Amino acid sequence: MAKIIVVTSGKGGVGKTTTSAAIGTGLALKGHKTVIVDFDIGLRNLDLIMGCERRVVFDFVNVINGEANLKQALIKDKRLENLFILPASQTRDKDALHKEGVERVLNELSDEFDFIICDSPAGIESGAMMALYFADEAIVVTNPEVSSVRDSDRILGMLSSKSRRAEQGLPGIKEHLLLTRYNPERVQKGEMLSVDDVNDILAIKLLGVIPESQAVLNASNSGQPVILDADSDAGQAYLDTVSRLLGEDVPFRFLNVEKKGLFKRIFGG
């Protein structure tokens, strides 16, 4: 039985797809057989971040409609043995997903994988609801600003009331907070909320803090999940996050403004 983890946020553009790719890849790096499912029907993105866009033949909607089987639609990652991607359709709209179909596909994946990562679309409409409905755990991706925090709060409400676990009276979805695009300098200047501010408002367990980083942009441009860039700050922060997700106790990094060395202080940078 796989563990189903939804990566969700309410607000758009906060880093869900970046996170899905990084965490899915990280779990595979740690030896867990993992599939990342793109629920963002019509705005397919995950394949680009994973660098497999040229290999998409069949997609999630094809499988739901019985036009292809899972074997045909799953794309095997070229770098890691136990990592797969189920791409979204670029040509359908979000209503192409329905509960019965999604459940059938997830059940089938569940037999074969350790982890199913669901990359949710933004918003609180049916696509996002479909992505979170069957989840066991949720990673709520939040940027340190008021509107993102508010939307995360809204999604947390949905997780606790509109999910399968809630409807069937099962133990609730395990909620994790992932702060992304964190910029300690701007926090220090009071231009962004701090980790403590966000923690205080959302009151769920902090899974990780990913710094705002050029490495993320470089990674998506080259179709390499940033977690594979192990020298980068964002890559390391995602590695820490995956360890915590697996139950390890890892201290938080990249929370404070980096003290500039003498060289940097003289020459800037």
Add this chain to the structure above:
Amino acid sequence: MSEPSIELKGSLFPLSVLYCQDFSVATLRQELAGKLAQAPGFFTQAPVVISVENCTQTPDFAAIKQLFSELQLVLVGVCGADASLKKAAHAAGLASLQPPKAGKTAEPAKPAAAPAPAAPVAPTVISADNKTIDGNIRSGQQIFVKGADLIIRGTVGAGAEVIADGNIHIYGALRGKAIAGAGGDASKKIYCYNMQPELISIAGNYWLSDTLQGDYWGKPVCIGLQDGQLMLAELF
């Protein structure tokens, strides 16, 4: 004869009553626009009654009615009018209503329902014997307890609403809306450990965040009504 196809039934609705000193359209426009700007969208098409109790001259009701519709408010009538003011109000197509008992912020006619706009979700209605919630009320969620107190062991997020006919106890931060004494009981109170609400209301009287800024903001506070006035006190 067939059954009548219409039926008139008496019902009670919560209405906002506008109290003012100056009934000139220019002053009203300025003051009302200022008020509305504090809570954009909150009063859109809200039914309002204007109190003319301390009115010395007959106001231009037709012009005031026009002003209200420009500001996206619906003027439904006047209250506290004497015979000549009543006549003028009727001529402008306005109803004349009984003034609410005992002046400005007194207990309004029952049921003094919440002034808050409903969230686009069905409220979770909890029966009288189940009123403790362990956990946070998230943005967009609405909790309504009929005929009893509501106790929340968590925070009420911005954009969330908690409503009870009785008292409301929040063992966390209140960042959303809390409406106690929703059935009209002015003796009900709101207790919270960290007061930063968008709105609080007791028995139909309500205050927006702006008026609550100050010494008590962010503090553990008890909120109640005393002689129709909002009363804030530190919890400990």
